[in-house]
Amino acid sequence: LRIARSRLDGRSGDGEGMAWILTDVTQQELATQSRDQFLLTATHELRTPLNNLQAYAEALQAEENLEIDQQKEFCNVIVSEAHRLGRLVDQLLTVGQMEAGSMVANRHELELLPMVEYAADQMKAQADQKRQRLVTDFAAKLPTVFGDRDKLQAALVNLVGNAVKYTPTAGEIIVRCGVVDNWIRIDIQDNGPGIEEEEQDKVFDKFFRGSHAANSEMRGNGLGLAFTREVARMHGGEVDLDSEVGRGSTFSMRLPIGGHSRSGI
């Protein structure tokens, strides 16, 4: 709690309007701390592929008698490190756009079912490793959505990924999609730890990590849900949460049928 003595702008201007202002800055400071931590980690992570790129490229340049196989191997490392660097830079750019509120959608008419299927497939190996049951329950057909494929795909992978990540061994995750009340709705239900009521709004804040997540060795940067909700909203949709500690969580993403075009985009 920060307490500051401050002059209120009284109409008289005689300096009598003094007041103690109490602000709860704890959350704000926590968010700033975690953002600084994220930037520190990200900068560190940029250094590794950059060092590898430099080392392998210099080796190619300096060594004249390299076997062709070795040359190829070095080139493969260079290409894969360049890709890694690209992904990190994309992530940083997205965070920057989210911070500035300037994320832009690149829209097309989309079939959502294969995208939900892809998200579940992506997480299948991890779920198997944890002996989790990952069940899908899809409507036979869904109306199309006018949206940004990459962003929606990443948002869906985030939701299924979180369910797998936070649900313990032998848990169950059910991914449903269908049409409810004129919305296309994708539910990702898990029987994991659940989220305390006072944290349920905050999990959508940038850099926020739940107490359960922050105190465990589960990796994360607290950006996934902030990004996911931003993506749903930029399509005229929303992400809702229904959760109870000990029972589990259901994250529901809903999108308007046929899409939503915000003027100017």
Ligand code: ADP
């Ligand atoms: P990260 O996973 O990197 O921490 P997210 O933004 O994806 O960031 O999630 C924010 C927080 O919400 C997590 O730290 C975790 O506490 C909580 N959370 C998200 N999904 C789940 C889930 N399925 N079950 C329990 N807690 C979850």
